[in-house]
Amino acid sequence: MRRTAIERLLPAAYQRAAGPGSVLGALLDVMEALHAPDEAVLADVDALFGPYRTPDGFVAYLTRWVAMDHVVAAPRVDAPLPLPLGRLRDLVAHGALLARWRGTPYGMRTALELATGVTGFVLDEPADRPFHLVVRVPTAAADRLALIGRIVEAEKPAAVTVEVVGPADDPPPPGPVRAAGRAHVPPPPPHEPPEEPS
Numbered sequence: 052m053r054r055t056a057i058e059r060l061l062p063a064a065y066q067r068a069a070g071p072g073s074v075l076g077a078l079l080d081v082m083e084a085l086h087a088p089d090e091a092v093l094a095d096v097d098a099l100f101g102p103y104r105t106p107d108g109f110v111a112y113l114t115r116w117v118a119m120d121h122v123v124a125a126p127r128v129d130a131p132l133p134l135p136l137g138r139l140r141d142l143v144a145h146g147a148l149l150a151r152w153r154g155t156p157y158g159m160r161t162a163l164e165l166a167t168g169v170t171g172f173v174l175d176e177p178a179d180r181p182f183h184l185v186v187r188v189p190t191a192a193a194d195r196l197a198l199i200g201r202i203v204e205a206e207k208p209a210a211v212t213v214e215v216v217g218p219a220d221d222p223p224p225p226g227p228v229r230a231a232g233r234a235h236v237p238p239p240p241p242h243e244p245p246e247e248p249s
Contacts (some may be wrong), residue, residue: 052082052083052086053083053088054079054080054082054083055179057079057082057083058079064118072226089096090226091202096122098224100113102140102141102143102144103140103144107136109182110139110140110143111123111132111139112134113143114139114142114215116141116143116146117143117146117147117149117150118146119143119146119162120150121201121202122134122139122142122198122201122202123139124167124201133166133195133198134166134195134198138165138166138168141165142162142165142166145161146166148161148248149161149165149206150210152239153206154206154207154208156174157239158205158206158208159172159173159186159202159207160174160176162202162206163186163192163202163203164195166199166202167192167195167199167200169189169191169192169196170189171191172187172188172189172192173186173187174186174187175187182210182211182212183211183212183213183214184207184211184212184213184214185213185214186199186203186214186215186216186229187216188215188216188217189217193200194219195240196215199217200215201213205214229236
């Protein structure tokens with residue numbers, strides 16, 4: 052807040068006493084200087100909530116806003132992040148997409164691919180084991196099994212048991228990939244229109 056704006060808030064008698072060189076004038080100058088850092092933050096406050104513009108230290112906090120905090124869950128507060136900041140920024144940027152598809156194979160595969168930067172995760176539902184899911188991890192992501200396990204547990208439907216198998220040497224399935232934000236996200240599965248009642 053500028054000194055003149057602060058001065059206008061004072062009673063008329065104080066405004067007259069706040070002239071240059073007065074004690075009250077010096078106090079108003081100090082008040083203006085104290086407000087300057089906060090006003091600079093407020094002038095660009097939208098940058099705090101943009102996943103690609105926010106400061107590095109704020110990215111992990113934003114994961115809580117999009118329900119992806121299980122990705123950065125660490126036993127100690129001072130523990131390093133389990134994935135690079137760029138990957139974390141991608142997860143935050145695609146938080147709405149991931150929330151919309153949570154509990155589906157597409158949602159789980161997309162979350163795994165965004166977090167690891169690796170494609171080729173295979174999700175199998177064995178016919179002989181109902182309500183069971185087998186996640187086959189590509190070789191390139193074999194060193195991140197703990198992270199993959201946390202994501203799978205959070206993204207799977209509640210009534211489903213899960214088994215993470217890694218690494219799978221299967222090549223990634225062919226198909227188009229669309230760009231969304233700075234990460235590549237495969238298109239969602241086609242939506243089948245409901246059948247007409249007969």
